Amino acid sequence: MSKNNPFLSAQSQMRTAYEFLAWQYDTEFAKILYPERVIEVNIPVQMDTGEIRNFVGYRSQHNAARGPYKGGIRYHQDVTKDEVMALSTWMSIKCATLDLPLGGGKWGVIVNPKELSERELEQLSRGWVRGLYKYIGPLDDVPAPDVNTNGTIMSWMVDEYSKLVGRWSPGTFTGKPLSIGGSLGRDTATAQGGLYVLEAYMRAMWDTLAGKKVVIQWAWNAGLNMIELIAKTGAILIGTSDSHGGIYDANGLDIARIVELKKNKKSLEEYSGVEHITNGELLELDCDILIPAALENQITSDNADKVRAGLILELANGPITPDADKTLFAKGIPVIPDILANAGGVTVSYFEQVQNNTNYYWSRAEVQEKLKLKMETALAWALESAKTHNVMLRTGAYVVAMKRILEAMKVRGM
Numbered sequence: 001m002s003k004n005n006p007f008l009s010a011q012s013q014m015r016t017a018y019e020f021l022a023w024q025y026d027t028e029f030a031k032i033l034y035p036e037r038v039i040e041v042n043i044p045v046q047m048d049t050g051e052i053r054n055f056v057g058y059r060s061q062h063n064a065a066r067g068p069y070k071g072g073i074r075y076h077q078d079v080t081k082d083e084v085m086a087l088s089t090w091m092s093i094k095c096a097t098l099d100l101p102l103g104g105g106k107w108g109v110i111v112n113p114k115e116l117s118e119r120e121l122e123q124l125s126r127g128w129v130r131g132l133y134k135y136i137g138p139l140d141d142v143p144a145p146d147v148n149t150n151g152t153i154m155s156w157m158v159d160e161y162s163k164l165v166g167r168w169s170p171g172t173f174t175g176k177p178l179s180i181g182g183s184l185g186r187d188t189a190t191a192q193g194g195l196y197v198l199e200a201y202m203r204a205m206w207d208t209l210a211g212k213k214v215v216i217q218w219a220w221n222a223g224l225n226m227i228e229l230i231a232k233t234g235a236i237l238i239g240t241s242d243s244h245g246g247i248y249d250a251n252g253l254d255i256a257r258i259v260e261l262k263k264n265k266k267s268l269e270e271y272s273g274v275e276h277i278t279n280g281e282l283l284e285l286d287c288d289i290l291i292p293a294a295l296e297n298q299i300t301s302d303n304a305d306k307v308r309a310g311l312i313l314e315l316a317n318g319p320i321t322p323d324a325d326k327t328l329f330a331k332g333i334p335v336i337p338d339i340l341a342n343a344g345g346v347t348v349s350y351f352e353q354v355q356n357n358t359n360y361y362w363s364r365a366e367v368q369e370k371l372k373l374k375m376e377t378a379l380a381w382a383l384e385s386a387k388t389h390n391v392m393l394r395t396g397a398y399v400v401a402m403k404r405i406l407e408a409m410k411v412r413g414m
C-alpha cells in the first residue's frame with residue numbers, strides 16, 4: 001500500500017475519534033473499520049473504432065445502519081479500490097455528521113473520460129448500471145455525481161435503471177437535471193454549503209469574510225462555484241488553479257475572466273498578466289483561507305509545514321492526510337473538515353431524494369434555507385464536540401458522527 005493510502009487515512013481518523021467514545025461499541029467499531037461490501041465490475045464498451053474495451057469499476061457500500069448507501073460516482077484514470085473504499089467511509093461519516101438518514105457508498109470507474117466520445121461515455125455509464133442495478137435503488141443505494149460525472153451521466157443512468165426495473169425510478173439517482181426530477185440548488189450545493197459553514201465559522205470567531213485573501217485549488221465544479229459565490233462576500237481571490245497549474249495575483253484575480261475561461265473548457269494558462277505557479281506552490285501561498293477543491297492527498301507530511309494559510313476549508317474529499325493534520329493543528333491552522341465542509345452536495349442530494357419519493361418539489365429559496373440550517377447545526381455540533389474533547393474540528397465531527405452510526409448498529413443488533 002502506498003504511503004498516503006486514503007483508506008488507511010480514513011481508518012486512522014476513525015480510530016482517533018473512537019478513543020472519545022469510551023470503548024462502548026467495540027463490536028460495532030470493528031465493523032465500521034471496513035466497508036460492508038465492495039463489488040468489482042467489468043464494463044465492456046464498444047469503442048467508436050469498433051474495438052471492445054473493458055473498463056473496471058468498483059462500488060463500495062460502507063455502512064447502511066442509518067439508511068441507504070449514498071455517495072457519488074467518480075470517473076478517473078487513477079481510481080483504485082482503496083480510494084473508493086475510503087471515499088465510501090467518508091460518505092458514511094459525512095451523512096452522519098449532518099444527521100441525514102443515509103449510509104455511505106461510493107462508485108469509481110478507472111477511466112479518463114476526456115479520452116471518450118459522448119457515445120462511448122454513454123455506453124460506459126449505461127453498462128455500469130447493467131452491471132450493478134441489482135444492488136441499487138431508492139431504499140438500497142442511491143448514487144450521485146462526483147469527480148468527472150454530472151447531470152447528463154445521471155440522466156443516462158436513471159433511464160437505464162428504470163428500463164431494467166420496469167418503472168420510472170427517479171429517486172435511485174440524485175444530481176439529475178431539473179427536467180427529470182433534479183432539485184433546485186443541487187448544482188451549486190457543495191460550494192453553497194461550504195460557504196454557509198465558512199460564514200458561520202467566521203461569525204463564531206467574531207470575524208467576517210470581507211477583505212479576506214482566499215486561495216482555491218482547482219477552478220472546476222465545486223471550486224469554480226465557490227469562486228463565484230465567495231467573490232460576493234467581499235473576500236478577494238488571490239490564487240486558483242486547474243490541472244495545468246495555478247495563477248496568483250496578490251491584488252486579486254478577475255473572477256469573470258476565470259469563469260469564462262473554465263466554462264469554455266480553456267486552461268488557466270491562457271490567463272495572462274499574472275504570476276503562473278504550480279499546484280504545489282499554490283498550496284503554500286500566504287493567505288487567510290485556503291480551499292482545496294481537487295482530489296485527495298494534496299497536503300501531506302511533505303508540504304504541511306510550508307502551508308501559510310490562516311484557515312483551511314476542505315471542499316475536496318480527503319485533501320489533507322492525518323500526518324499533515326497533526327502538523328497543521330500544532331501550527332494553529334484550523335481545518336474545517338471535508339465531512340462537514342463539502343457536505344452541502346449530499347445534503348441537497350438527500351433533499352432531491354425526499355422530493356422524488358414524495359413527488360412534491362420545493363422552491364430554490366426553500367432548499368437554500370434548509371441547507372443553511374443543516375450546515376450551521378452540524379458545525380455547531382462539531383465545534384461543541386471539539387471543545388468538549390479538546391481536539392481538532394475533524395475529530396470533534398467524527399465523534400458526533402461515529403456515535404450516531406455505532407449507536408444505530410448497536411440498537412439494530414448488527
Ligand code: GLU
Pocket residue numbers: 070071072073142143144145146147174175317342343345346347349
Ligand atoms: N460526490 C459528492 C460527495 O462526495 C456528493 C454525493 C451525493 O450527493 O450523494 O459528497
